[in-house]
Amino acid sequence: MQKKHLVASAALACALGAFCIAGCSAAPAKEDVNANIPEGAAPLMPVTHEGRFERLGASGCYGCHGANDQANPMLTGSVALPDDHYADGSPDSREIDPTHGQCITCHVQG
Numbered sequence: 001m002q003k004k005h006l007v008a009s010a011a012l013a014c015a016l017g018a019f020c021i022a023g024c025s026a027a028p029a030k031e032d033v034n035a036n037i038p039e040g041a042a043p044l045m046p047v048t049h050e051g052r053f054e055r056l057g058a059s060g061c062y063g064c065h066g067a068n069d070q071a072n073p074m075l076t077g078s079v080a081l082p083d084d085h086y087a088d089g090s091p092d093s094r095e096i097d098p099t100h101g102q103c104i105t106c107h108v109q110g
Helices: 002-025 053-065
Strands: none
Touching: none
């Protein structure tokens, strides 16, 4: 009788342990901060970018989202700047258009 209780207890402990591990290992779903913005509006910056513009300026944004010799937005998984954000409307210029240099004017913290 004790052997049955011991086996049942061990099986229950294993099942609960596996359930706990599976429950803890799932990454929480990321909230889409841009899910409810109006069409044509500038996307919001995610919370993880808080204070980034203040510390790095537009060049910090360009480092991940711009096209230059040292960065490629497609490799970092970031969204590439639209063509109209570049001087002459072309990423080939590799220079931000001056009217788009204050990123946080349109892209506020989400």
